[in-house]
Amino acid sequence: MDTAASNHDIQASIDSLRSGDVRTLARAISTVENRRPGWSDLLKALFPHSGRARIIGLTGAPGAGKSTLVDQLARLYRKQNQTVGIVAVDPTSPYTGGAILGDRIRMQEHFADPGIYIRSMATRGSLGGLARTTADVTTVLDASGRDIILIETVGVGQDEVDIVRLADITVVILVPGMGDDVQTIKAGIMEIADIFVINKSDREGAERVEREIRALQSLALRHDEWTPPIVKTVASDGTGVEDLAAAINDYVAYLQKENLALKKSVQNWQERLVEMLRDVMLEKARAQFGDGNMAKLAAEVAEHKRDPYTLVEEIAAKATNT
Protein backbone atom coordinates (compact mmCIF):
# COMPACT_ATOMS: atom_id res chain seq x y z
CA MET A 1 0.00 0.00 0.00
CA ASP A 2 1.49 3.34 -0.98
CA THR A 3 1.55 6.34 1.31
CA ALA A 4 -1.18 8.24 -0.49
CA ALA A 5 -3.61 5.35 -0.17
CA SER A 6 -2.58 4.86 3.44
CA ASN A 7 -3.15 8.54 4.23
CA HIS A 8 -6.52 8.29 2.54
CA ASP A 9 -7.41 5.28 4.70
CA ILE A 10 -6.41 7.08 7.87
CA GLN A 11 -8.48 10.12 6.92
CA ALA A 12 -11.54 7.94 6.18
CA SER A 13 -11.04 6.17 9.49
CA ILE A 14 -10.82 9.47 11.36
CA ASP A 15 -13.97 10.81 9.72
CA SER A 16 -15.84 7.65 10.64
CA LEU A 17 -14.44 7.75 14.17
CA ARG A 18 -15.45 11.35 14.71
CA SER A 19 -18.94 10.69 13.37
CA GLY A 20 -19.39 8.42 16.41
CA ASP A 21 -19.09 5.03 14.73
CA VAL A 22 -18.46 2.56 17.54
CA ARG A 23 -16.93 -0.19 15.39
CA THR A 24 -14.34 2.20 13.99
CA LEU A 25 -13.62 3.35 17.54
CA ALA A 26 -13.13 -0.22 18.76
CA ARG A 27 -10.82 -0.99 15.84
CA ALA A 28 -8.78 2.20 16.36
CA ILE A 29 -8.35 1.42 20.06
CA SER A 30 -7.23 -2.14 19.29
CA THR A 31 -4.71 -0.84 16.75
CA VAL A 32 -3.23 1.54 19.31
CA GLU A 33 -3.41 -0.84 22.28
CA ASN A 34 -1.74 -3.72 20.47
CA ARG A 35 0.69 -1.55 18.51
CA ARG A 36 -0.61 -2.94 15.23
CA PRO A 37 0.86 -1.55 12.01
CA GLY A 38 -0.12 2.07 11.56
CA TRP A 39 -0.72 2.78 15.29
CA SER A 40 1.77 5.61 15.33
CA ASP A 41 0.43 7.32 12.20
CA LEU A 42 -3.09 6.97 13.56
CA LEU A 43 -2.17 8.70 16.82
CA LYS A 44 -0.35 11.48 14.96
CA ALA A 45 -3.46 12.10 12.89
CA LEU A 46 -5.82 11.90 15.89
CA PHE A 47 -3.87 14.06 18.30
CA PRO A 48 -5.00 17.44 16.87
CA HIS A 49 -8.63 16.35 17.45
CA SER A 50 -8.02 15.49 21.10
CA GLY A 51 -7.97 17.76 24.16
CA ARG A 52 -11.68 18.41 24.41
CA ALA A 53 -12.84 15.59 26.72
CA ARG A 54 -12.99 15.81 30.48
CA ILE A 55 -10.82 12.98 31.77
CA ILE A 56 -11.68 11.62 35.21
CA GLY A 57 -9.46 9.01 36.87
CA LEU A 58 -10.94 6.80 39.57
CA THR A 59 -8.76 4.54 41.65
CA GLY A 60 -9.29 2.20 44.57
CA ALA A 61 -8.41 -1.27 45.82
CA PRO A 62 -10.20 -4.36 44.51
CA GLY A 63 -13.54 -4.60 46.28
CA ALA A 64 -13.89 -0.84 46.74
CA GLY A 65 -16.77 -0.80 44.29
CA LYS A 66 -15.01 1.13 41.52
CA SER A 67 -16.88 -0.45 38.61
CA THR A 68 -20.29 0.13 40.19
CA LEU A 69 -19.46 3.74 40.96
CA VAL A 70 -18.10 4.30 37.46
CA ASP A 71 -21.27 2.79 35.98
CA GLN A 72 -23.44 5.07 38.12
CA LEU A 73 -21.44 8.13 37.11
CA ALA A 74 -21.70 7.12 33.46
CA ARG A 75 -25.51 6.82 33.76
CA LEU A 76 -25.70 10.26 35.35
CA TYR A 77 -23.63 11.86 32.59
CA ARG A 78 -25.76 10.13 29.96
CA LYS A 79 -28.88 11.69 31.54
CA GLN A 80 -27.13 15.03 30.98
CA ASN A 81 -26.73 14.03 27.32
CA GLN A 82 -22.98 13.68 27.51
CA THR A 83 -21.22 10.81 25.75
CA VAL A 84 -19.00 8.63 27.89
CA GLY A 85 -15.91 6.46 27.35
CA ILE A 86 -14.77 4.10 30.10
CA VAL A 87 -11.26 2.65 30.26
CA ALA A 88 -11.02 -0.06 32.92
CA VAL A 89 -7.41 -0.88 33.74
CA ASP A 90 -6.66 -3.90 35.88
CA PRO A 91 -3.11 -5.13 35.47
CA THR A 92 -3.29 -7.26 38.59
CA SER A 93 -5.35 -10.13 37.28
CA PRO A 94 -3.87 -11.28 33.98
CA TYR A 95 -4.67 -14.94 34.63
CA THR A 96 -8.09 -14.82 36.24
CA GLY A 97 -9.43 -12.84 33.31
CA GLY A 98 -11.65 -11.02 35.79
CA ALA A 99 -11.56 -7.71 34.02
CA ILE A 100 -12.52 -9.22 30.70
CA LEU A 101 -15.44 -11.18 32.11
CA GLY A 102 -16.67 -8.22 34.13
CA ASP A 103 -16.33 -6.12 31.02
CA ARG A 104 -18.61 -8.39 29.05
CA ILE A 105 -21.28 -8.24 31.69
CA ARG A 106 -21.05 -4.48 31.84
CA MET A 107 -21.00 -4.17 28.06
CA GLN A 108 -24.22 -6.14 27.82
CA GLU A 109 -25.95 -3.86 30.25
CA HIS A 110 -25.02 -0.76 28.29
CA PHE A 111 -25.30 -2.44 24.92
CA ALA A 112 -28.38 -0.54 23.86
CA ASP A 113 -26.64 2.81 24.39
CA PRO A 114 -23.83 3.69 21.94
CA GLY A 115 -23.26 6.78 24.11
CA ILE A 116 -21.35 4.62 26.60
CA TYR A 117 -18.27 2.82 25.34
CA ILE A 118 -16.35 0.52 27.71
CA ARG A 119 -12.88 -0.84 27.16
CA SER A 120 -10.99 -3.15 29.52
CA MET A 121 -7.22 -3.22 29.60
CA ALA A 122 -5.82 -6.06 31.63
CA THR A 123 -2.57 -6.53 29.77
CA ARG A 124 0.30 -6.47 32.19
CA GLY A 125 3.56 -5.88 30.41
CA SER A 126 1.85 -4.56 27.31
CA LEU A 127 4.14 -3.13 24.67
CA GLY A 128 4.98 0.42 25.62
CA GLY A 129 3.91 -0.02 29.24
CA LEU A 130 0.41 0.12 30.62
CA ALA A 131 0.41 3.81 31.51
CA ARG A 132 1.62 4.75 28.05
CA THR A 133 -0.97 2.54 26.33
CA THR A 134 -3.77 3.87 28.51
CA ALA A 135 -2.75 7.42 27.63
CA ASP A 136 -2.83 6.57 23.93
CA VAL A 137 -6.22 4.82 24.19
CA THR A 138 -7.54 7.89 26.02
CA THR A 139 -6.30 10.08 23.17
CA VAL A 140 -8.31 7.96 20.72
CA LEU A 141 -11.47 8.22 22.84
CA ASP A 142 -10.91 11.93 23.29
CA ALA A 143 -10.43 12.51 19.54
CA SER A 144 -13.56 10.44 18.81
CA GLY A 145 -15.56 13.17 20.52
CA ARG A 146 -16.51 11.55 23.83
CA ASP A 147 -17.42 14.30 26.32
CA ILE A 148 -16.40 12.40 29.44
CA ILE A 149 -13.70 9.75 29.80
CA LEU A 150 -13.66 7.70 32.98
CA ILE A 151 -10.45 5.79 33.67
CA GLU A 152 -10.70 3.26 36.49
CA THR A 153 -7.60 1.59 37.94
CA VAL A 154 -6.68 -0.63 40.85
CA GLY A 155 -4.97 1.67 43.32
CA VAL A 156 -1.64 -0.07 43.71
CA GLY A 157 1.77 0.27 42.14
CA GLN A 158 3.61 2.92 40.19
CA ASP A 159 1.75 2.08 36.98
CA GLU A 160 -1.53 3.13 38.55
CA VAL A 161 -0.10 6.41 39.76
CA ASP A 162 1.17 7.08 36.25
CA ILE A 163 -2.23 6.25 34.83
CA VAL A 164 -4.29 8.49 37.07
CA ARG A 165 -1.79 11.28 36.54
CA LEU A 166 -3.02 11.70 33.01
CA ALA A 167 -6.53 12.52 34.22
CA ASP A 168 -7.78 16.08 34.73
CA ILE A 169 -9.44 14.99 37.96
CA THR A 170 -8.37 12.14 40.22
CA VAL A 171 -10.90 10.45 42.48
CA VAL A 172 -9.62 8.07 45.17
CA ILE A 173 -12.16 5.55 46.41
CA LEU A 174 -11.87 4.09 49.91
CA VAL A 175 -14.20 1.78 51.80
CA PRO A 176 -14.74 1.19 55.51
CA GLY A 177 -13.55 -1.99 57.12
CA MET A 178 -10.79 -3.11 54.77
CA GLY A 179 -8.16 -2.97 57.49
CA ASP A 180 -4.98 -1.00 57.89
CA ASP A 181 -2.98 -3.06 55.45
CA VAL A 182 -5.20 -2.17 52.57
CA GLN A 183 -5.19 1.49 53.52
CA THR A 184 -1.39 1.39 53.61
CA ILE A 185 -1.26 0.23 50.02
CA LYS A 186 -3.04 3.36 49.04
CA ALA A 187 -0.76 5.79 50.87
CA GLY A 188 1.15 6.43 47.66
CA ILE A 189 -1.84 7.82 45.85
CA MET A 190 -3.13 10.05 48.66
CA GLU A 191 -1.20 13.04 47.40
CA ILE A 192 -2.76 12.87 43.96
CA ALA A 193 -6.39 12.70 45.11
CA ASP A 194 -8.48 15.70 44.06
CA ILE A 195 -11.60 14.14 45.53
CA PHE A 196 -12.01 11.34 48.07
CA VAL A 197 -14.97 8.98 47.94
CA ILE A 198 -15.92 6.79 50.86
CA ASN A 199 -17.99 4.15 49.11
CA LYS A 200 -20.18 1.62 50.94
CA SER A 201 -20.47 4.46 53.45
CA ASP A 202 -23.47 2.80 55.11
CA ARG A 203 -21.01 0.29 56.57
CA GLU A 204 -19.53 0.58 60.01
CA GLY A 205 -16.23 2.45 60.08
CA ALA A 206 -17.00 5.19 57.55
CA GLU A 207 -16.23 7.87 60.15
CA ARG A 208 -12.89 6.26 60.91
CA VAL A 209 -11.90 6.33 57.24
CA GLU A 210 -12.91 9.99 57.11
CA ARG A 211 -10.74 10.78 60.14
CA GLU A 212 -7.81 8.97 58.53
CA ILE A 213 -8.17 10.97 55.33
CA ARG A 214 -8.30 14.21 57.32
CA ALA A 215 -5.19 13.16 59.22
CA LEU A 216 -3.33 12.49 55.98
CA GLN A 217 -4.53 15.79 54.55
CA SER A 218 -3.01 17.62 57.49
CA LEU A 219 0.37 16.49 56.14
CA ALA A 220 -0.24 19.04 53.37
CA LEU A 221 1.00 17.02 50.45
CA ARG A 222 -0.63 19.18 47.80
CA HIS A 223 1.07 22.06 46.05
CA ASP A 224 -2.09 24.10 45.54
CA GLU A 225 -4.85 25.56 47.71
CA TRP A 226 -7.44 22.89 46.95
CA THR A 227 -8.67 20.81 49.88
CA PRO A 228 -10.00 17.56 48.43
CA PRO A 229 -13.61 17.10 49.54
CA ILE A 230 -14.77 13.77 50.95
CA VAL A 231 -17.91 12.45 49.28
CA LYS A 232 -19.85 9.56 50.83
CA THR A 233 -21.52 7.16 48.43
CA VAL A 234 -23.34 3.85 48.31
CA ALA A 235 -22.70 3.08 44.66
CA SER A 236 -24.95 0.00 44.62
CA ASP A 237 -28.09 2.14 45.08
CA GLY A 238 -26.78 5.40 43.62
CA THR A 239 -26.59 7.31 46.90
CA GLY A 240 -24.14 10.21 46.70
CA VAL A 241 -23.38 9.85 42.99
CA GLU A 242 -24.85 13.29 42.25
CA ASP A 243 -22.74 14.72 45.07
CA LEU A 244 -19.67 13.19 43.45
CA ALA A 245 -20.56 14.70 40.06
CA ALA A 246 -21.03 18.07 41.79
CA ALA A 247 -17.64 17.78 43.51
CA ILE A 248 -16.07 17.00 40.12
CA ASN A 249 -17.69 20.13 38.67
CA ASP A 250 -16.41 22.19 41.61
CA TYR A 251 -12.88 21.00 40.99
CA VAL A 252 -13.10 21.71 37.27
CA ALA A 253 -14.34 25.22 38.10
CA TYR A 254 -11.42 25.65 40.51
CA LEU A 255 -8.93 24.55 37.83
CA GLN A 256 -10.41 27.05 35.40
CA LYS A 257 -10.55 29.91 37.89
CA GLU A 258 -6.94 29.45 38.92
CA ASN A 259 -5.88 28.74 35.34
CA LEU A 260 -4.36 25.49 36.53
CA ALA A 261 -5.63 23.13 33.85
CA LEU A 262 -3.00 24.10 31.28
CA LYS A 263 -0.25 24.21 33.93
CA LYS A 264 -1.12 20.68 35.02
CA SER A 265 -1.17 19.51 31.42
CA VAL A 266 2.26 21.04 30.71
CA GLN A 267 3.70 19.25 33.75
CA ASN A 268 2.15 15.96 32.66
CA TRP A 269 3.52 16.33 29.16
CA GLN A 270 7.01 17.05 30.44
CA GLU A 271 7.02 13.62 32.05
CA ARG A 272 5.12 11.88 29.30
CA LEU A 273 7.48 13.14 26.61
CA VAL A 274 10.42 11.70 28.52
CA GLU A 275 8.60 8.38 28.92
CA MET A 276 7.73 8.29 25.24
CA LEU A 277 11.31 9.11 24.38
CA ARG A 278 12.45 6.29 26.66
CA ASP A 279 10.23 3.84 24.77
CA VAL A 280 11.57 4.95 21.42
CA MET A 281 15.13 4.71 22.73
CA LEU A 282 14.38 1.20 23.99
CA GLU A 283 13.37 0.17 20.51
CA LYS A 284 16.57 1.65 19.14
CA ALA A 285 18.57 -0.06 21.90
CA ARG A 286 17.06 -3.42 21.01
CA ALA A 287 17.79 -2.87 17.33
CA GLN A 288 21.36 -1.91 18.16
CA PHE A 289 21.95 -5.16 19.98
CA GLY A 290 20.59 -7.47 17.33
CA ASP A 291 19.04 -10.70 18.61
CA GLY A 292 21.91 -13.13 18.19
CA ASN A 293 24.53 -10.73 19.42
CA MET A 294 22.40 -10.04 22.49
CA ALA A 295 22.29 -13.68 23.61
CA LYS A 296 26.07 -13.92 23.24
CA LEU A 297 26.71 -10.76 25.26
CA ALA A 298 24.22 -11.77 27.96
CA ALA A 299 26.02 -15.11 28.30
CA GLU A 300 29.37 -13.35 28.71
CA VAL A 301 27.92 -11.15 31.45
CA ALA A 302 26.17 -14.09 33.16
CA GLU A 303 29.51 -15.92 33.21
CA HIS A 304 31.12 -12.78 34.63
CA LYS A 305 33.54 -12.53 31.71
CA ARG A 306 32.35 -9.02 30.99
CA ASP A 307 31.00 -6.25 33.18
CA PRO A 308 27.58 -5.04 32.00
CA TYR A 309 28.12 -1.42 32.99
CA THR A 310 31.07 -0.88 30.65
CA LEU A 311 29.41 -2.94 27.93
CA VAL A 312 26.27 -0.82 27.94
CA GLU A 313 28.24 2.42 27.84
CA GLU A 314 30.20 1.19 24.84
CA ILE A 315 27.09 0.23 22.92
CA ALA A 316 25.35 3.51 23.80
CA ALA A 317 28.37 5.50 22.63
CA LYS A 318 28.19 3.71 19.30
CA ALA A 319 24.44 4.18 18.98
CA THR A 320 24.23 7.87 19.78
CA ASN A 321 25.83 11.02 18.47
CA THR A 322 27.01 12.20 21.87
Place this chain on the structure above:
Amino acid sequence: MDTAASNHDIQASIDSLRSGDVRTLARAISTVENRRPGWSDLLKALFPHSGRARIIGLTGAPGAGKSTLVDQLARLYRKQNQTVGIVAVDPTSPYTGGAILGDRIRMQEHFADPGIYIRSMATRGSLGGLARTTADVTTVLDASGRDIILIETVGVGQDEVDIVRLADITVVILVPGMGDDVQTIKAGIMEIADIFVINKSDREGAERVEREIRALQSLALRHDEWTPPIVKTVASDGTGVEDLAAAINDYVAYLQKENLALKKSVQNWQERLVEMLRDVMLEKARAQFGDGNMAKLAAEVAEHKRDPYTLVEEIAAKATNT
Protein backbone atom coordinates in the same frame (compact mmCIF):
# COMPACT_ATOMS: atom_id res chain seq x y z
CA MET B 1 40.85 14.35 41.75
CA ASP B 2 42.74 12.71 38.89
CA THR B 3 41.88 9.30 37.54
CA ALA B 4 44.82 7.53 39.14
CA ALA B 5 43.88 8.80 42.61
CA SER B 6 40.25 7.93 41.93
CA ASN B 7 41.17 4.41 40.85
CA HIS B 8 43.27 4.09 43.98
CA ASP B 9 40.29 5.20 46.11
CA ILE B 10 38.01 2.70 44.45
CA GLN B 11 40.50 -0.13 45.00
CA ALA B 12 40.89 0.79 48.69
CA SER B 13 37.13 0.92 49.03
CA ILE B 14 36.76 -2.50 47.39
CA ASP B 15 39.40 -4.06 49.64
CA SER B 16 37.68 -2.67 52.71
CA LEU B 17 34.28 -3.80 51.42
CA ARG B 18 35.47 -7.31 50.74
CA SER B 19 37.09 -7.55 54.16
CA GLY B 20 33.55 -7.27 55.57
CA ASP B 21 33.61 -3.67 56.78
CA VAL B 22 29.99 -2.72 57.31
CA ARG B 23 30.46 1.04 57.13
CA THR B 24 32.15 0.77 53.74
CA LEU B 25 29.32 -1.49 52.61
CA ALA B 26 26.69 1.01 53.75
CA ARG B 27 28.51 3.84 51.98
CA ALA B 28 28.92 1.85 48.76
CA ILE B 29 25.22 0.97 48.73
CA SER B 30 24.23 4.60 49.27
CA THR B 31 26.52 5.67 46.43
CA VAL B 32 24.91 3.19 44.07
CA GLU B 33 21.34 3.68 45.29
CA ASN B 34 21.44 7.46 45.04
CA ARG B 35 23.57 7.55 41.88
CA ARG B 36 26.21 9.64 43.64
CA PRO B 37 29.37 10.56 41.69
CA GLY B 38 31.42 7.46 41.01
CA TRP B 39 28.52 4.99 41.26
CA SER B 40 29.13 3.66 37.80
CA ASP B 41 32.89 3.18 38.26
CA LEU B 42 32.23 1.48 41.58
CA LEU B 43 29.85 -1.02 39.99
CA LYS B 44 32.28 -1.70 37.15
CA ALA B 45 34.99 -2.48 39.69
CA LEU B 46 32.70 -4.57 41.90
CA PHE B 47 31.06 -6.65 39.20
CA PRO B 48 33.91 -9.16 38.73
CA HIS B 49 33.67 -9.95 42.47
CA SER B 50 29.94 -10.68 42.30
CA GLY B 51 28.13 -13.83 41.25
CA ARG B 52 28.90 -15.94 44.31
CA ALA B 53 25.93 -15.15 46.58
CA ARG B 54 22.70 -17.09 46.63
CA ILE B 55 19.96 -14.57 45.94
CA ILE B 56 16.52 -15.37 47.35
CA GLY B 57 13.53 -13.19 46.52
CA LEU B 58 10.53 -13.24 48.87
CA THR B 59 7.33 -11.52 47.95
CA GLY B 60 3.89 -11.19 49.52
CA ALA B 61 1.17 -8.66 50.28
CA PRO B 62 1.47 -6.29 53.25
CA GLY B 63 0.49 -8.21 56.37
CA ALA B 64 1.67 -11.56 55.00
CA GLY B 65 4.50 -11.60 57.53
CA LYS B 66 7.36 -11.18 55.06
CA SER B 67 9.70 -9.32 57.40
CA THR B 68 9.25 -11.82 60.21
CA LEU B 69 9.85 -14.74 57.87
CA VAL B 70 12.92 -13.06 56.36
CA ASP B 71 14.29 -12.41 59.86
CA GLN B 72 13.75 -16.05 60.82
CA LEU B 73 15.48 -17.26 57.66
CA ALA B 74 18.37 -14.89 58.31
CA ARG B 75 18.77 -16.27 61.86
CA LEU B 76 18.79 -19.81 60.53
CA TYR B 77 21.46 -19.03 57.93
CA ARG B 78 23.53 -17.28 60.59
CA LYS B 79 23.41 -20.45 62.71
CA GLN B 80 24.89 -22.20 59.67
CA ASN B 81 27.67 -19.59 59.71
CA GLN B 82 26.55 -17.94 56.51
CA THR B 83 26.58 -14.15 56.19
CA VAL B 84 23.35 -12.49 55.17
CA GLY B 85 22.32 -9.33 53.36
CA ILE B 86 18.68 -8.23 53.40
CA VAL B 87 17.22 -5.79 50.88
CA ALA B 88 13.71 -4.73 51.89
CA VAL B 89 11.89 -3.04 49.03
CA ASP B 90 8.61 -1.33 49.73
CA PRO B 91 7.65 1.22 47.12
CA THR B 92 4.05 1.37 48.29
CA SER B 93 4.51 3.43 51.43
CA PRO B 94 6.67 6.44 50.60
CA TYR B 95 4.80 8.75 52.95
CA THR B 96 4.18 6.61 55.96
CA GLY B 97 7.87 5.88 56.20
CA GLY B 98 6.86 2.42 57.31
CA ALA B 99 9.79 0.65 55.74
CA ILE B 100 12.32 2.99 57.26
CA LEU B 101 10.86 2.80 60.75
CA GLY B 102 10.50 -0.98 60.54
CA ASP B 103 14.07 -1.14 59.29
CA ARG B 104 15.36 0.71 62.33
CA ILE B 105 13.62 -1.64 64.71
CA ARG B 106 14.95 -4.63 62.84
CA MET B 107 18.44 -3.14 62.62
CA GLN B 108 18.53 -2.70 66.37
CA GLU B 109 17.64 -6.31 66.94
CA HIS B 110 20.45 -7.54 64.71
CA PHE B 111 22.84 -4.76 65.68
CA ALA B 112 25.18 -6.99 67.61
CA ASP B 113 25.68 -9.23 64.57
CA PRO B 114 27.63 -7.73 61.65
CA GLY B 115 26.85 -10.97 59.79
CA ILE B 116 23.37 -9.62 59.05
CA TYR B 117 23.13 -6.42 57.06
CA ILE B 118 19.68 -4.90 56.37
CA ARG B 119 18.92 -2.20 53.84
CA SER B 120 15.49 -0.71 53.19
CA MET B 121 14.63 0.79 49.85
CA ALA B 122 11.38 2.69 49.88
CA THR B 123 12.24 5.15 47.15
CA ARG B 124 9.46 5.20 44.67
CA GLY B 125 10.61 6.71 41.40
CA SER B 126 14.28 6.32 42.22
CA LEU B 127 16.65 7.48 39.51
CA GLY B 128 17.30 4.29 37.61
CA GLY B 129 13.96 2.68 38.42
CA LEU B 130 13.45 0.57 41.50
CA ALA B 131 14.18 -2.78 39.87
CA ARG B 132 17.40 -1.49 38.35
CA THR B 133 18.56 0.07 41.62
CA THR B 134 17.73 -3.06 43.59
CA ALA B 135 19.76 -5.12 41.12
CA ASP B 136 22.73 -2.78 41.54
CA VAL B 137 22.49 -2.81 45.35
CA THR B 138 22.36 -6.61 45.20
CA THR B 139 25.55 -6.61 43.11
CA VAL B 140 27.27 -4.56 45.84
CA LEU B 141 26.13 -6.96 48.59
CA ASP B 142 27.14 -9.93 46.44
CA ALA B 143 30.61 -8.51 45.76
CA SER B 144 31.05 -7.72 49.46
CA GLY B 145 31.05 -11.47 50.08
CA ARG B 146 27.63 -12.05 51.65
CA ASP B 147 26.70 -15.72 51.25
CA ILE B 148 22.96 -15.21 51.18
CA ILE B 149 21.01 -12.21 49.95
CA LEU B 150 17.34 -12.00 50.83
CA ILE B 151 15.29 -9.54 48.81
CA GLU B 152 11.81 -8.89 50.18
CA THR B 153 9.19 -7.02 48.17
CA VAL B 154 5.51 -6.23 48.37
CA GLY B 155 3.88 -8.52 45.84
CA VAL B 156 2.12 -6.01 43.65
CA GLY B 157 2.91 -4.27 40.40
CA GLN B 158 5.33 -4.77 37.56
CA ASP B 159 8.28 -3.36 39.55
CA GLU B 160 7.99 -6.22 42.03
CA VAL B 161 7.93 -8.81 39.30
CA ASP B 162 11.07 -7.23 37.82
CA ILE B 163 12.73 -7.25 41.23
CA VAL B 164 12.08 -10.86 42.08
CA ARG B 165 13.17 -11.84 38.60
CA LEU B 166 16.74 -11.08 39.54
CA ALA B 167 16.71 -13.65 42.32
CA ASP B 168 17.95 -17.22 41.88
CA ILE B 169 14.96 -18.45 43.88
CA THR B 170 11.58 -16.79 44.20
CA VAL B 171 9.42 -17.46 47.25
CA VAL B 172 5.79 -16.29 47.19
CA ILE B 173 4.21 -15.85 50.62
CA LEU B 174 0.45 -16.16 51.06
CA VAL B 175 -1.68 -16.11 54.20
CA PRO B 176 -5.09 -17.56 54.99
CA GLY B 177 -8.09 -15.33 55.45
CA MET B 178 -7.05 -12.28 53.49
CA GLY B 179 -10.00 -12.70 51.18
CA ASP B 180 -10.26 -13.28 47.48
CA ASP B 181 -9.46 -9.70 46.56
CA VAL B 182 -6.04 -9.86 48.10
CA GLN B 183 -5.28 -13.21 46.52
CA THR B 184 -6.30 -11.75 43.17
CA ILE B 185 -3.65 -9.08 43.49
CA LYS B 186 -1.05 -11.76 43.57
CA ALA B 187 -2.18 -13.66 40.49
CA GLY B 188 0.47 -11.95 38.40
CA ILE B 189 3.35 -13.38 40.41
CA MET B 190 2.04 -16.94 40.59
CA GLU B 191 3.96 -17.96 37.49
CA ILE B 192 7.29 -16.87 38.91
CA ALA B 193 7.01 -18.71 42.25
CA ASP B 194 9.63 -21.43 42.75
CA ILE B 195 8.33 -22.08 46.27
CA PHE B 196 5.04 -21.17 47.92
CA VAL B 197 4.82 -20.38 51.61
CA ILE B 198 1.54 -20.34 53.49
CA ASN B 199 2.46 -18.23 56.49
CA LYS B 200 0.29 -17.90 59.60
CA SER B 201 -0.72 -21.43 58.64
CA ASP B 202 -2.24 -22.04 62.07
CA ARG B 203 -5.08 -19.76 61.02
CA GLU B 204 -8.33 -21.00 59.60
CA GLY B 205 -8.34 -21.25 55.82
CA ALA B 206 -4.81 -22.58 55.27
CA GLU B 207 -6.19 -25.61 53.42
CA ARG B 208 -8.24 -23.39 51.18
CA VAL B 209 -5.17 -21.35 50.20
CA GLU B 210 -3.35 -24.60 49.47
CA ARG B 211 -6.18 -25.78 47.23
CA GLU B 212 -6.13 -22.45 45.39
CA ILE B 213 -2.40 -22.72 44.75
CA ARG B 214 -2.81 -26.27 43.45
CA ALA B 215 -5.61 -25.09 41.17
CA LEU B 216 -3.39 -22.35 39.76
CA GLN B 217 -0.51 -24.78 39.34
CA SER B 218 -2.73 -27.00 37.21
CA LEU B 219 -2.71 -24.16 34.67
CA ALA B 220 0.92 -25.17 34.04
CA LEU B 221 2.44 -21.72 33.81
CA ARG B 222 6.03 -22.87 34.25
CA HIS B 223 8.40 -23.70 31.42
CA ASP B 224 10.36 -26.33 33.34
CA GLU B 225 9.62 -29.57 35.17
CA TRP B 226 9.73 -28.09 38.68
CA THR B 227 6.54 -28.26 40.73
CA PRO B 228 6.80 -25.52 43.34
CA PRO B 229 6.38 -27.05 46.80
CA ILE B 230 4.05 -25.50 49.35
CA VAL B 231 5.66 -24.90 52.74
CA LYS B 232 3.53 -24.06 55.76
CA THR B 233 5.03 -21.70 58.31
CA VAL B 234 4.20 -19.71 61.41
CA ALA B 235 6.99 -17.17 61.14
CA SER B 236 6.25 -15.56 64.50
CA ASP B 237 7.37 -18.70 66.39
CA GLY B 238 9.70 -20.12 63.74
CA THR B 239 7.53 -23.09 62.76
CA GLY B 240 8.37 -24.38 59.29
CA VAL B 241 11.35 -22.09 58.71
CA GLU B 242 13.70 -25.07 58.50
CA ASP B 243 11.33 -26.68 56.00
CA LEU B 244 11.51 -23.52 53.92
CA ALA B 245 15.31 -23.54 54.00
CA ALA B 246 15.24 -27.20 52.95
CA ALA B 247 12.87 -26.42 50.06
CA ILE B 248 15.24 -23.65 48.97
CA ASN B 249 18.13 -26.11 49.01
CA ASP B 250 16.09 -28.60 46.97
CA TYR B 251 15.41 -26.00 44.33
CA VAL B 252 19.07 -24.97 44.18
CA ALA B 253 20.01 -28.64 43.74
CA TYR B 254 17.42 -28.92 40.96
CA LEU B 255 18.84 -25.86 39.20
CA GLN B 256 22.32 -27.34 39.39
CA LYS B 257 21.30 -30.82 38.28
CA GLU B 258 19.42 -29.49 35.25
CA ASN B 259 22.12 -26.90 34.60
CA LEU B 260 19.43 -24.24 34.70
CA ALA B 261 21.14 -21.64 36.89
CA LEU B 262 23.31 -20.24 34.10
CA LYS B 263 20.46 -20.44 31.58
CA LYS B 264 18.23 -18.42 33.92
CA SER B 265 20.98 -15.89 34.45
CA VAL B 266 21.57 -15.47 30.70
CA GLN B 267 17.85 -14.85 30.18
CA ASN B 268 17.80 -12.28 32.99
CA TRP B 269 20.82 -10.49 31.58
CA GLN B 270 19.29 -10.33 28.12
CA GLU B 271 16.50 -8.23 29.57
CA ARG B 272 18.63 -6.28 32.01
CA LEU B 273 21.14 -5.27 29.36
CA VAL B 274 18.38 -3.85 27.18
CA GLU B 275 16.94 -1.94 30.16
CA MET B 276 20.35 -0.59 31.11
CA LEU B 277 21.02 0.47 27.54
CA ARG B 278 17.66 2.18 27.39
CA ASP B 279 18.44 4.17 30.54
CA VAL B 280 21.83 5.29 29.24
CA MET B 281 20.38 6.27 25.88
CA LEU B 282 17.50 8.09 27.54
CA GLU B 283 19.97 10.15 29.56
CA LYS B 284 21.78 11.08 26.39
CA ALA B 285 18.52 12.02 24.66
CA ARG B 286 17.43 14.10 27.67
CA ALA B 287 20.74 15.89 27.70
CA GLN B 288 20.10 16.72 24.07
CA PHE B 289 16.71 18.21 24.99
CA GLY B 290 17.96 20.52 27.68
CA ASP B 291 15.57 21.35 30.55
CA GLY B 292 14.31 24.70 29.28
CA ASN B 293 13.67 23.39 25.81
CA MET B 294 11.75 20.50 27.35
CA ALA B 295 9.32 22.80 29.17
CA LYS B 296 8.76 24.77 25.97
CA LEU B 297 8.02 21.64 23.96
CA ALA B 298 5.70 20.26 26.68
CA ALA B 299 3.75 23.54 26.59
CA GLU B 300 3.39 23.31 22.80
CA VAL B 301 2.05 19.77 23.13
CA ALA B 302 -0.29 20.70 26.01
CA GLU B 303 -1.70 23.51 23.85
CA HIS B 304 -2.09 21.00 20.99
CA LYS B 305 0.18 23.03 18.74
CA ARG B 306 2.41 20.03 18.21
CA ASP B 307 1.77 16.32 18.18
CA PRO B 308 3.95 14.47 20.71
CA TYR B 309 4.36 11.34 18.59
CA THR B 310 6.13 13.10 15.73
CA LEU B 311 8.10 15.27 18.18
CA VAL B 312 9.54 12.31 20.06
CA GLU B 313 10.53 10.56 16.84
CA GLU B 314 12.36 13.68 15.70
CA ILE B 315 14.29 14.03 18.94
CA ALA B 316 15.24 10.34 18.97
CA ALA B 317 16.43 10.57 15.37
CA LYS B 318 18.62 13.56 16.27
CA ALA B 319 20.08 11.80 19.31
CA THR B 320 21.03 8.58 17.54
CA ASN B 321 22.84 7.51 14.42
CA THR B 322 20.02 5.28 13.33
